[in-house]
Amino acid sequence: MAIAFFDLDKTIIKRDSIFPFLLFFTKKRVHKYPYLIFIGFCSLLYKLHFIKNQKMKEIVSGIFKNETVTSLDIVSKEFVDIYVKGLYYKDALLEIENHKKNNVKLIMVTASYIFYAKYIAEHLGFDICVGSELWRHKDTYTGKLYGKNCYNIEKKYRLWILDYRELTDADSYAYTDSITDLPLLAFATKKICVNPDKKLAEYALKNDGYAVVNWN
Numbered sequence: 001m002a003i004a005f006f007d008l009d010k011t012i013i014k015r016d017s018i019f020p021f022l023l024f025f026t027k028k029r030v031h032k033y034p035y036l037i038f039i040g041f042c043s044l045l046y047k048l049h050f051i052k053n054q055k056m057k058e059i060v061s062g063i064f065k066n067e068t069v070t071s072l073d074i075v076s077k078e079f080v081d082i083y084v085k086g087l088y089y090k091d092a093l094l095e096i097e098n099h100k101k102n103n104v105k106l107i108m109v110t111a112s113y114i115f116y117a118k119y120i121a122e123h124l125g126f127d128i129c130v131g132s133e134l135w136r137h138k139d140t141y142t143g144k145l146y147g148k149n150c151y152n153i154e155k156k157y158r159l160w161i162l163d164y165r166e167l168t169d170a171d172s173y174a175y176t177d178s179i180t181d182l183p184l185l186a187f188a189t190k191k192i193c194v195n196p197d198k199k200l201a202e203y204a205l206k207n208d209g210y211a212v213v214n215w216n
Contacts, residue, residue, distance in 0.1 A: 002099075002102065004099050004173040005108075005109050005172070005174040006126075007109060007176035007178070008110035011177050012096075013084060021112075021113075024079045024082075025063070039063065042059050053152075057111075061143055061144060061145040064134060064141045064143055069115075073115065079116055080119040080120055080123060090216055091216055093124075100125055105128075106125065106128075108121045108126045109131075110130070111155075114130075114132060133147065134146055152180045155183055174188035176200075179197060179203060182203070191204075191209055191211065193210055193213070
């Protein structure tokens with residue numbers, strides 16, 4: 001069985017999605033603007049390496065406290081319809097369609113939150129979407145991150161949980177823009193670096209088996 005793993009941000013769409021989603025979300029929840037400002041301050045500390053990736057995602061998750069599954073789903077669908085659909089790389093859409101025609105199983109593996117990433121995956125015809133998740137009590141989110149941020153080596157662990165270990169020997173593809181996704185690329189026989197960041201571009205140049213593509 002052929003399979004293709006896709007990162008989302010800066011791979012299928014042209015930019016990171018989390019902060020645009022936070023802005024979209026708080027426009028509908030104006031009482032949460034103070035928390036958004038707090039997130040902005042923490043993001044500066046993150047860029048200066050005072051806050052680690054996992055802790056930053058835990059901080060961001062707090063803004064969703066007391067949202068219900070239904071209320072967050074409504075915002076997520078609107079976000080995808082209004083904002084995300086204008087951000088797709090045309091070449092990414094062509095690649096995805098080509099895989100679908102060839103009956104390649106499509107799996108999105110992203111650090112973005114699953115509650116909106118799943119609608120992007122659904123719109124594009126993916127079979128499975130794996131992403132960062134939130135704890136919830138019954139149908140209400142607690143504002144806590146469920147497990148680890150789906151980032152770096154965690155993407156590999158999530159795929160192990162789904163029991164895709166055997167696919168390392170299958171005809172498989174992996175697409176990403178970031179050096180942090182080397183564990184994801186390791187799952188595939190065909191490793192495609194999409195508009196790669198500097199570190200990934202350098203890595204691809206020095207190592208066999210990595211293709212670099214420039215998507216528009």
